[in-house]
Amino acid sequence: MELLNTIRDWFIEHPTALNIVKYLIWLFCILIVLQFIKKQLKKNVAHTPARYKSQKIIEIVGYVLVFLMTISYFTGNIKDFTLAIGLLTAGITITLQELILSLAGSVFIFFVKVYKPGDRIEINGIKGDVIDIDSLYTTMMEIGQWVTSDNYSGRIVKLSNAFVFKGPVYNYSQDFPFIWDEFNLPIRYGSDIELAKTIVSKIASETLSEFVAASIAKWKEVVDKYYIENAQVDPSIAIKMTDNWIEFNLRYIVDYKKRRLTKHTLNELIGKAFEKTNGKVVLASATFEIVQIPTVHVKKEIENFDKKD
Template sequence: MEQIRKWIAENPTIYSIVIYVLLAICVLILIQLLRRFLRKQVTDTTARYKSQKGIEIIGYIVLIFLTVSYFTGNIRDFTLAVGLFTAGIAITLQELVLSIAGSLYIFIVKVYQPGDRIEINGIKGDVIDVDSIYTTMMEIGQWVSSDNYSGRIVKLSNAFVFKGPVYNYSKDFPFIWDEFNLPFTYNSDIELAKSIVIKIASHVLSEFTAKSKSQWKAVVNKYYIEDALLDPTLAISLTDNWIEFNLRYIVDYKKRRATKHVLFNEIHKEVKQSNGKVSLASTTLELVKIPEIKIDMNNS
């Protein structure tokens, strides 16, 4: 025992570092134990996720205060230590500091949160986790058409919130505008075609239109933005081959592909039941005149 006290007296710096490391390990172990306890006890997914993140953040704060209080004895030393520590971190770990700052910015400003669909740094997907350094996303698109999952999980540095635009599909207004074109022949009953398209669009999209109208009012009140038409709209243009209908409508951001399928299917059924009064057009080639070919057999 006397030898240990003697060694501590001769090596106070090493002893302090060892004690600090042991305390830090105890804090980290406690954090993991609490996270495991919450994972087993809390059944609700959202509450479990938020509680685990809260324990993680509190643990980091405790570690910071433990470090500062352990290695500094007064306010003067505290400010000096913080200044030196900050300068060193800013120089050597710029990207890490920017990522941590990005996570605080995401949390405070609520740029996005788990469950949101976003596009950032050219990557589109659903946010499944946000920690102190990375945003984890389930990727959408790439080699898969429309808004379907590709199956890849992407980890993206939180620093990217400062480096470019962040497109959020679901915050404040979880609806998007979509459109598609329908070609009708010039022989079609255009008024009947218009009534078919508008009737089907109004029926299929009625739920989205009603919900979007109530939420759009909140968006208009919150932001400096003009009011918009949320009902399905139809624009007609003439081309060389057909009359083109452009249907524009609003839809839930997660149901864009499925809704377009239903619209196409229902419109096609109605067109087939019109007894030829309305018909969809396709690209055709019309031969006006076949050139005459003369063969002189006498010169052969």
């Protein structure tokens, strides 16, 4: 009892020491609580990425609490405490600005519905199908690069959510899951142009009828939602005369996931139909016409040499 009184009197005479002891006790309690929470997360959260991120967040919260407690115990002036908090906030903002932007980007993506898993997008020059969105990253199955057309390259790309604030996001499937595509058909001069137009129009209408019917209703929703004019969704043909052939440009609407297959089908059917016209419609190839061949004069001079014995 006498020892306790002595210790109490000593702490009364030395308030700084008392603050240090209190500080250490609180620090110990915070560390114990943090370790307990981390163990519970490890035990109850089966998803590894979620468990890892949760533990990191708990660690950051613990560091902030320790810092604030340190300031409050060893800074008696509220003005200094406010200054310290301001400096801490500025430091965190500068150091973790990419992390903060990523977190803000995930919130923005969720509430504004920029894109969702399953959408095909292009962002920061990368095109692919969104397969996952978490608090920091968007995960995509890449399309293109060394692979032609809209085929998967096989690479999985993780992209920071902060990029939604840094440039345009192209969404192939939001609101209107169709795109316009086109290709050119070179028709040889002398072919039956009207027959060629009939063949191309008939094949395009029959092949694309499902896409056209589905896109009409979707496009109406887009027109009602946005300030945009109505558009032609039926296949259209534009003809242009060139130096080598008559160029048919076929423009049509197609499901964004079936662009390559549809183009293959149209080319195959049109090619077979042209072959059945018995030469009335012929696909052209690059040709060169020589207008005039210049005359070349060759002069041969024969010199006689006297032979001397």
